[in-house]
Amino acid sequence: MPDKLLYYTQFGLRLEAMMKYIPRTAVLSALILFFGIIFLFLSYTKLRRDSVPPFSKTDLEETDLDKIRQQVEQINPFFIKNKGQAPEDILYYFQGNNGAVYFTKEKIVFQNKYPIASEESSTTTLLVREVVHQMRFEGQQDDVMISAEDKQEATLNYFVSGVDVTDIPTYGKIIFRNIYPHIDAVFFFADNKLKYDIVIHPNGNPEDIQLAFEGIDELTVDHTGKLLLKTDAETVVHEAPHTYQQDGGSNISVSASYVVNRDNTVSINFGQYDLSRDVIIDPTFSSLAASTFLGGSSSDVLNGLVSDVTGNIYITGYTWSFIFPTTTEAYDEVFNGVTDVFVSKFSSDLATLSASTFIGGADTDQAGAIALDSSGNVYITGYTVSTNFPTSTGVYGQSNSGGDEVFVA
Template sequence: MAVAHISLLPLTLTAALLVVAPAVQSQTQPNIRPKIQKTQTPQGVEVQLSSAQTALVFEPNRGQASSNYQWIGRGAGFRLGITSDGATLEFGEHTAAKSSKPLFPNASQLSKVQTKQKSAQSTLVKLHLTGSDGWKPMGTKPTGGVSNYFIGKMPAGWHTDIPHYEQVKVPSVYKGVDLIFHGDESELEYDFVLAPGADPRQIQLQFEGAASLEVDKANGDLMLATPNKIQLRHAQPKIYQEVDGKKVPVKGGFRILKGDTAGFTVEKYDPKKPLVIDPTISFVTFLGGSDTDTASAVAVDGLGDTYVTGQTYSGNFNVVGGIIQGSRSGDSDAFVTKLGTHGNILFSTYLGGGDNDAGNGIAVDASGVYIGGQTHSDDFPLSQPLQFAKKGDATVFVTKLSPSGNRLVYSTYLGGSNGENGGAIAIDASQSAYVAGFTTSTDFPVVNGYEYYPGGAVSGFVAKLSPNGASLMYSTYLGGSDVDSISAIAVDSSLSAYVTGESVSHDFPYAGYQSTMFGGSPSAFLTKLSPAGDSLIYSTSLSLETTIGTGVSVDPAGDVYVAGTFCSPCQESAADFAFVAKASPQGKLTYLRYLSGSDGSSDGQAIATDADGDTWVAGNTSSTTFPGAPPITPNPTAGFLVKLDKDGNGPLYTVFLGAQISGVAVVKPAERLGGIITYPTIYTAGTRFTGGKSASNEDAFVVRLDETPVIENAP
């Protein structure tokens, strides 16, 4: 049994945290057992994601924000804009978009995918320092990461390579007083650094937009309430002086000067030494949700760098006076974030237009990053498109970014006049992208296809783009006379595409091992297309019962692995199981495994396989008795990761991840010289609930697991 060392990489799309446990290599075959940094049980491990914090980073405004702001910063649930005379806090709540996996197969569920989200509502609080103006903020402590914004169809409005900084310093806000902004994902700190002899009584904090301002007598916190009853709590300030390299506390606190203005009291201190006053704003008392960032898919390159895509509401509120605004009105953008091997953000790229956009699939090679998703925007950013205009209300987009994320290699719409969703994506060695999903359009662009016309109201589609993205090498419908959808795609070295999803059609094009639907409806299917896309090598139903396929992978030998959900039946009140299936290169079912506990429901969301056929399945469960894992509290919401061997034996280990999982990727280094054993690294991505009364308060995250052996000492 392998060891899973867990590293947490929570995302706010501008920063990440990684705690790395060094891998242990061995030249001999050790006895191995599950071991985890935090919690260990004989049955498995559980990880609590809520303990991780993410640094707040700042960007200079180079056109990505309203022109009156010189710097912007984003946290979980708030934005900060710094001007020449103060700082603005922006926060709010909205209706969050939910994950589109599994892709909704029937008409009532399909409408949920294509429903536009409600406009965001923002609250602004402006901080002025009475008697201080002419601010000249500057960034300090660069992180090495950058942001790229491809928003709207006009390249003049795109902004790239905007650097990230840990802090913004504003010198001389008062005589002898500097101001420094910094913080993490849930707290904003602003330090007043007083030179020797500077008078702290100069500092006057005026909060424009505050309905009330008072000092909590119990703990000294400054409580600010807005007209819509959102509360901000300023913790009692930390006041100290550096003496011989140590922080020596100084007594003091907040005081109210007038209705919307506060200052500080500072008791005895050494005026010949610098003084630091450090207030902290905690964003923990929102009445509803705030920003939502959801991760849909994850990929990893040969260097171990990680790429995540999904949907973000962070930083694109569009109210009068807001920090991020402009001609667009969309609540959400697609995002792509690249993380280094230590969890540091290398870039975050935003893709979107005037409506809602989401990334659903991602793939990467040496030439760039490929993203598939859904857009409602008529002005989605395009470059060398094969389709110049969006025809329906919502359609699929396909975008390829340069390796540094700062250039559109190509970006295109792909769809017909009614609507599409999907964006599952895979690539081959020639840099061709394969995209899949479902469409309700009767005029979806078909080229060299197996099926030229849809048989039902909803049909799956598969499309292969040329390496430059400017044309379709093939594109086809895939479905029967009812409702069918594709949720995942993989490609082998012979350029055959494999797709899975769900079919309600009894005349779905089955061919090969199982040529008819087994009996359940909908039924998970596995279909292998010819390299030309104009015929089926095989197409089979995967289960005797009602199932939905959500993930597919293929190993070098041509064996194919599918993950999904077994429904009994597919109703919210019934218990579901995750399933894993393996098919031979001829499409014959090799094994079918169900994963669930004795209570609650489980669903499979994603699957990854290494060259040896070892398989990792990621999904979610509410079962307190999930196989191979420790007991969890009643009615949990837990993501799981399960490892099986090439024959489906296991679980070799099960890891609870404490949040909802939607993607998994695996990288295994090549065997080293001298016979040194190498072990894979696994990455999962998903969404975690981060507090508040509304479940819309969610963040994207990545979890990294390093498999390493533990050598058992002989008794």
């Protein structure tokens, strides 16, 4: 029985849903039916081909549909006003391909969608999943005013389930005014990314700012000052707060950093600044700074990840792939058995595979965790069934006593 997930549907708050399994047999049946209809249609079309004027490849490439698609792709993201098409809790929202963001008076809700393969039977089922986390301004004032600015050209009409709402306006900016005395929050898009500014006006107290999160497994600040929100699906990143004051046409930088408090709220520490001017805190939401594949021709499983002080990323797991990528002069460049442990090192931007090796014997070997010490040495642990799993001279146990054995390397 799949786990329950608490998530926001497109227009429903706090609904419980099950992760849905979509049988590929059903998909295959639908495809067979679809292509059967296409075959009949093409057969009929062939009989009438002589009565239809021919058209050129150019006609196909320059259709109005292509032009419309190009225009749609050029539209900047926008916020949509709720005029009754959504529950009254939602004031504005953004709907994207991979999720949505909902703005209520009390919180901002982030819904992310993840298509993932089922571990139980990756060859027969697909697993569709949605994960939600929430951000709110802890201790915000009751009289906070939420409004929209920067009206966009797009106007939407909504017709579904008996609900008809027309002329829905769209905006480029959402403003939470007076979340704390003399402090506002502004949400907007830049480079197609959702961003927010916290603006401290004169007489505003930066110590009032407390960000609280729900639906987060772990909340940390990394060595670069980024706020990391770990969910069971990904790590959402709030970039280190770029903080400044405006003086004429210039921006004067102000020192600021995130602090995770004992109650799991987040505050912001400030350096000195001009109390007579606005202070603008300018972070950016980011859920995917970099992404890469690593693997071979068969199944590859990641079980551990850690980074060093310079941002290099170390991973471990196990693989069935005899062509899993390894690097020259690595400890072991050759696949050994049923499954082998792998240990790999990436640059911080995931652009370079700096090192990668197999570790294993002739049977099953699987790593489950990885760690680094202060000198940069890598430690892994897991279990092995291989009687020839590599060991070093003088260690505690140099041979497999039978069955599954724990290893530390």
